[in-house]
Amino acid sequence: SRGGVVMVRRGRWGRLPGMVSALTSCLLCAGLCAGLCARTAAADGTADWRIEDMGVRDAWDAGLTGKGVKVAVIDTQVVRDYPALADADVTYRLALSHGDSCRGEYDRGRTMSKRDMTLDTADGFDMTHGTDMVALIVGNGKGYDGGAGIQGIAPDASVIAYADSFPNTGQLGGSLSSTKCVDSDGDGVDLDESGVTDAVDSGARIINMSFVDMTENWDYLPAALHALRHGVILVSGRNNSTDAGLYDLVGEPAYTQYFPGTVTVNSLARDGTVSATSDVMDGNVSILSPGADTLGYDYTSQRELSLGDGGTSTAAADLTGYLTLAVQKWPEATGNQILQSLVRNTRGNDSGEARLDGEHRTGFGAVDLPRLLSVDPTGYPDVNPLLEWAVKASERHEETKGLYTEWDAHTLGESDPFSPSGEKVACTTACELVGREYRRQARAWRKVEQCRRDGGSDCMRWSATATAGRADGQADADTDADAAGSSALPGWVVPVAGVAALVVVGGIVATVVARRRARGRRRPPQGPAAVGGGPAYPSGIPPVRYPPSAGPPTQPPSLPPRR
Template sequence: MAGVVRRLVMGVVAVVAAGALCVPSAVAADSPGYWYVDDTGVRDAWAQGVTGEGVKVAVVDDQAVSDYPGFAGVKTEYKAEIVHGNSCTADDSYQEIKVQGKRTMTKTDSDRKAGDGGIYTTHGTNMMAFIVGNGQGYDGNPGVLGSAPKASVVFYAKGFPTPGLMEGGIPVPCIDEDKDSLSNSFSIQQAAKAGARIVSMSMSGNSAEIPYLMYAVRHGVIMVTPRGNDPVEGTRDLVGKPETINEFPGQVVVNMVDRDGNIDRSTDVMDGNVVVLSPGVDVLRYGDTGDKEPKVSGGGTSSATAILSGYLALVLSRWPEATGNQVLQSLIRNTKGNDSGEAKLDPEHRRGFGEVDLRRLLEVDPTQYPDINPILQWQVETSEKHEETRGMYTSHADWKDYSYGQTDPFDGDDGEWPISVPKEAELVGQELDRQVKAWKKVEQCRADGGSDCMRYSATNTADEADKSTPLPDTGYTRGGRTYGTLPSWFGWAVGGGVGAAMLVAGGVVLAVVLAKRRRSRGRHGGPGNSGPGVPPVPPVPPMPPMTGRPGVNAPAVPGRLSQGPTVPSPYGGGAYAG
């Protein structure tokens, strides 16, 4: 698309000094619903030729309307990752919802056209438009505006849209010839294989197929997901949930803020897994599938997720040599109001590491940071500091394949179920170990005066690491490697006052409840203190002890997780996130 002049908003274009580069026009500036573009430095980035060009973003959601006017000129692909056969069909029995319009998808034909079944927009259409939308809508009306209009998109349909209001809706699954619904996790892995640098998934759900998601983590793909649009409190610390598709270790879990940086009251609660705050309140969006004219409304954490994904596409466009892990390092170290250069977690666990600051992300070169996913590192190490979650990500070599355990709930946590831990959660700790060791090799290479030292980094050695990592149906033989020893991160993970006496040679595992209990969330919808710094990579001093924690209700055998029932790893479901 470079060098091609396109008319994007109201037929007006903005030509910048970089050449015949077109972005949404200033004609739409200062519109109330576009504040997430006007107030954040997006238009300044466009004026400097930073538009997301060269960055591929994957969106996983219900079907998108491919001929929505706001997608004119956008480079897009529409796919359905069908495991069994070449097509899938809407499940009529699903919650007694009747699908309107298109009922079948194929691997390369997953989109729908405007007006099919009376549907002009969908949740997925909204989310994609927040990333690449040009601001045009139907019948000359303004539309949803994206911040990275020159990024390319590969769209993976999860299911069919629910007719009517999108708030609170659930996509109707598309069932393949083996009666399986489409897998979010598999779509994410395929997006990573297709070259996506960012995966934006504004949906919530329970089941996460760990090896598929670990493929994306291993290859430095930035996964952005929302917290729920509800006042339900989350975990009491940033430990991740290895079997939850939108709280998986290493992901950016997003909450929404308004123009003044305030969290929307519907989601202003303690939630330890929130990583970053992003604009999502009072934005221009469509609220009903039949709408042809958008309105300024709450937006939800879904919108905040897509908006953040657009920002990160700009950052990757600005800093093309940076890995996804390095961009994540910059994201959490350079939030609004944090001038320290180090990540600081809100001790009240409401604001995560703070509100995204796009201007600083575009100014600060992320290649100075380690190629280590800092969210993954924080979650794995923090889980070892709590008796309830200790051992979640260490070796489960003594478990049978596809077995589960559960942690204890955090002490005093009336709203949160125990965390379900599959055997494959050990892959999370192994990946952090790999990333830390790889970065030490980069640093040693540089200290020795070597050149091209980044070839040793975790992202650049991911293809080699793939050879020793299984997919869900290949068991646990991994190239002859031994998993009964402690990973290198463990020594400094337990350094903050938690002893190592709970370790059992060959595998440290889960806490007391064997029955799987998981809370399902609905569609996602809606400021800041700083706490201890992000767990640094040696030789930087280790992460300081966590503060402000309630007392610990230790299980009968502290730090142990007991193996749960042997069950197959399920495919993911999910609801929209707002």
């Protein structure tokens, strides 16, 4: 269904025998798509509640349409002649790190190049998942044959659409809905990682990723840290399933959807409940956004809208649209400050502070666009509140202590079980870079506050976002060194001892590799992470009351459940 795209990440180790077939079996059995059978044809005049109920028309009347804000969407190829995109400001890009083109993993006749990475209806596609996501942000509401199409929340925004895979004909979501792009040697190309990096460098304020990693993808870490340093907002959906997640918001750096600092979105229905397809405890969920009871498409050949459950893919794209309007409203606010406002001003939370649901089902709550547009965020800390929460929360639990401060067990290791199903959080020594970035942001904000106390002017010049450029050089060197020295599969796949030799970047990397190899056990953490501006841990907060799940959470397969 629309909300169920699954990307099986091959990455550096994706061609190992047996791994892909095992993953495919898990995907086929996991029930990852939102409910297709429950969909009904949309009658004329069906309310698009993601717009009508959320204050979007009031924002448009006030001149807030996303104009001047650049957004990136990383997804499958887009059908460029879909009518709703006729007037949209969309730039199409293929972020290949080397070469000019790549081919389909199983059909080498399918190609994408830097000159042409889109589709049109003549290619046999009326809709793709990527087309749907772009239109949810900037669509004009026009459909095929003079009918209704997808209306975007921020229709005047500028979108860079990064193609990361080929869509397959049939359903728009699910484990078999897309095919990865490979180079001439048959190796998967890192279009998501390079897309994030290119989007940041191209001035995108928000990056929408309505997909989910199914395998550990450590190549993504440098790109994600690059985005966090520059205050670029990362938005992702979660698994469209009722498989339980982690106990708390500690993040999972191996996966794009749970990387610390990312807004992980769950799907909200019009009646205020969580979509039945994803209503479950998941500590990494941070925000609820409209995804169920929405208008959209289910098949690549479908030309008429229908009403159904768009899943967390739709919820993520909708949130990206709301955030785009907020960025336009508050041009002086950093991305971190917009996120601070997002988590502090959710629906029904009048405290002004971030309050995480104690049951870990609804995150900080449902997005409240009118409050995002009425509360000035520029007084909030320029510290990513989701990154801060993950670092602090990891130190509060014995199972995850040291995750981002002193992960010295070995090159790649796992925490103690941290979910109802016994799931563990995998990490490498490079995860220390996550904690380092949080501490950099916290230190920078303390400097801003000191400047203000001293009566200084232009104190935001000391903020983490303003100083990201100066931090890039050293941060990138550290990231490359740590990521290269710790890119590994778990010990049951390849010997850890051989991993550090994969990439050598001068003497710095050699030194880091030697240090990483020499560490044979995990040292006890030296104390909690540095405290900076942002949400304090709440206590005694009554749980948000949503209807319980229809039944007990299903047990996940041997790999962590992803959408």
